Structure formats: structure tokens, C-alpha cells
Amino acid sequence: MENAPDSGSNAIEVLSLTRRFGTLVAVDHLNFSCASGATFGLLGPNGAGKSTLIKMLTTLLPPSEGTAKIAGFDLVQHPEAVRRKIGYVSQMLSADGDLTGYENLLISAKLYGIPRAERARRIAQAFEFMDLAHVSGKRVRQYSGGMIRRLEIAQSMLHRPSVLFMDEPSVGLDPSAKRSVWERIRELRREFGTTILMTTHDMEEADHLCDRVAVMHNGVLAAMDTPAGLKAQVGAEATLDDVFIHFTGATISEGGDLRDVARTRSTTQRLG
């Protein structure tokens, strides 16, 4: 959607962004930026503050301090303008299982104020692009996990956002579904030049999709570089797994409170 700003070379500029919950500082005076058109990966153990950060950047949670500029708009001053510019694919399976795929996209298109004629064209295109045209009339609860993810990505792109936020896009997917989701994400970048910020636990995913990767730990960024650069920092033969452990001092399966784990499990379960 075109409603002014967006110029400048950084699609995301995080400025001293902070969120406290009582005495806990979940995100601690964070500063980083994300170049337009790049894919930025956020790694970190559960409880590192990734979800809190994404919630703030998508305007779901007001910051305690600091701000960020998304596609040229200040998050705190102009949350409505930011919302027009962003898309969001949550970690949960947020497509409505009780509606058909078509209905999911239709409601979204209307919420984003896409005019009727344009709506039909974009929805048809989205189904074709995501290879879901044959199931558009089926209720989403009958979709496979990979299909739901592709539908959600299509849904989040209907209004052609400048910046797309994805929270663990391939969590719980089997390897082939994962590949197909990755392929669509790369295609999206090519078609629309969308800037992507994603969180992930999947080092292969980060390696595959991200131009830059940051490791988040205890509310701050412990490291940030290209995947190759990060590996080089740790050692000659290092993998991203090694990078993760090096900067967070934790193995991937550790950490996270019960709620995080429960949510990931339930998402995984619903993916079948």
C-alpha cells in the first residue's frame, strides 16, 4: 500500500527500544537497523526477548522506552501508518481453521481496504503463487501444515507490505514442506523486494534465507553479522549451531519457560 514514506536505505531502524515487565527487562535498549530488501534473521534461546521485540515492531505491544522506524514511520508516534506498511506471520497457525482459504484472504483484503476489483485479482494471484488454487474452497483445518503456512504468507502479502515479520516460519514443518515454504519466501523477495525480519531456531533456515543474522540473548544483541561472518568469528569449521552456543552459552534445546515450550508443542501438534 502506498501511503508515503519508505525512502531511506533502512527499512527497519531500532532506536534504544526497551520493554520492561515489572522488574524484568525483556528487551534492553536495543539498537540495530535492517537494510531495505534484506532478510534479517533473529536467533536466540526462548526467553531471549525475540517475541517481545517482534510484538513491539508489529505494534502489538507498546515499548517502555525508545522507538523504531519501520518503512520510514515512527512506531510510537504513528502506529497506524506502520500497520499499513507491514505484514505479519505469527508463530501460531493464525489462519482461521473454521473458514476456507478463500475466506481467510477475503477478510484480510477487506481489512486492508483493498478495493473490490483489485481484491479478486490479488486473491486469485496469491493462490496461484502459493500453489493453493486447488484447495481455495476448502476449510483451512483440512490443510497440511505447509499449506497453512503458505496461505498465511500469502495473506500477509495481499497489501504488498514493505516489511514482513515472520515468527519461526517453518517451526514444526517436515523437511519437504519446509523447503517449499523457503522457496516461496525467496520468491517473494525477488518479486516484491520485501524486507523480511524473521525469528528462527532453525540454523539451516537462517543459513538458507538470511543476509544478516543477529543472536539475541537476555534482551540484547550478542552478535550481528552475515552468516559467514558469524561463523568466521567463532572458528574455521564453525556452523551456525556453534555460533549460537558460543554467543548464548546455551544449547538450543535448553531454556524457555513452560509457556514457550507449550506453545511450540501445540503449534507442532496442530501441524500434525
Add this chain to the structure above:
Amino acid sequence: MSLAHEAPLSGWAEPFPGANYLRQTLAVAESDIRKLIHDPVELFTRMVQPVLWLLIFGQVFNRARAIPTGGISYLDFIAPGILAQSVLFGAIFYGISLIWERDLGIVQKFLVSPAPRSTLVLGRAISSTARSLCQMVFVYLVALLLHVQLRFGILQLAGVVAAVMLGSAIFSTFSLIVACLVKSRERFMGIGQVLTMPLFFASNAIYPLSLMPGWLRAISQVNPLSYQVDALRTLMIVGGSSAFGIGKDFLMLLAAFAVVMAVATKLYPSIVT
């Protein structure tokens, strides 16, 4: 396929002011109503309760003639009360769907869209009114079978529809407020149970204000349900009369809706934090 040369959306001009607001509000309602059409079981299960009240409670007390009802039969007297009750019971648990959809991530998706917060609340109120109209049709059918003296003038019916919709909008939006405050399904169910009966009994639904002790009358005079019942009783029943005046009834209902709308719009985003 290539989308690279997609024409820019030259000016998403509104055909009339507020068109976008209306479209967004209706989209929220449509989402819910489409689900109801896919799976209408809920509408049928809601029909059991008013039947029991009219068929059993109403019939028995009709014979007892224990309650002064101002010249109409007791069954005629409580039919509007039971309509209001079935609307209330349907609407008061509506907020749990917000908690449910929050847990699924659906609410978050609506909240990151540019739709104003008030459209998200108003849209839900509208879908609740759609449900309440189904209940209205059903209660009318049962009342007809029981020979309740119903009025069928166009104006009266329009008035009943308005009162039913307003009541449903008020209590479903109130339910959203409760959901935003308690945030979990378990607590919501607990509070819902606690709220429903007092709202019902502290109203003129099944006995007139004149029978109530002073303290109860005072409470029922700030209970929107009383004004809804009063309006329904005036418009729905042959020989029905208003205790408050029909103008005051609608004024109070509109005021109550304005209040819950404002509070719910303010609280709505907090459901995801």
C-alpha cells in the same frame, strides 16, 4: 509467474467518507458470520433454554397467578423477558471467542492490520446481533405456539428488532471487556457464570419492578437489561405497558452501548499483551 509489473493502486479513494471504516467493520462481522454459516449447531443449542423457561416456568406461574402483571397473563408478561434473557445468555459468553482466537493468533492478525480498533469491536458486536435475531425468530415461534398475544405491526416489530440488537451489542461488548480483563478461558467461564444470573434476576425480566425490595429495584434501574425488557414488553405484547417510557428505554440502551464500546475499544489491544 511474475507480479513485477503490477499496476500501482492509484489512490484507494473512498467512494464516500467512512466507506473504509464500514468495510472494515463489516469484514470483522463477516468473518464470524461465515463461521456460523459453516457450523450453525450453536444456534440450535441456544434454543433449548428459552423453551424451558416459557414452557415450564411460564406455564406453571401462569396458573399460580401469584405475580401482578398489570392486566396481561403471566406468560405474556415474561415472553419479552425470556427473549431478552436468551439474547443476554447468548451474548454474555461471546468474549470467550476473543480469548480463543487470541490463543490461535487470529486476534493478533486483526490487530496488526490498519483497521481502527473500534472497527474490531463494532464488527464483533454486529455479528452478535446477527445471532440474536435468529433467537428472536425462534422465541416468537415458541410464543406463538403457546398463544402469547404478540403484536405484529411493522413499527412494533422494527422496535423489537432494534431492542434485541442493542441488547445483544451491549452484552457481547461487555463480554469482550471481561475477556480483555481476565485474559484466560478458565477465569472467563467462572466470571461469566457469576455475572449472568445476577444480571438476569436484578432486572424486570420475570417479575415487575414494583415487587422488588428497594435495594434490588435500585440495582435493576441501572441494569441495561431492565430497559431492554421494558422496551420489548411495550412493543411485543398486546396490552403491554412501559414502566420507564419507551424513549427513555432506548436512550439508556444507546448510552450503555456507547459506554461499553468506548471501554472495549480502549482495552481491546491489551488482550494480546
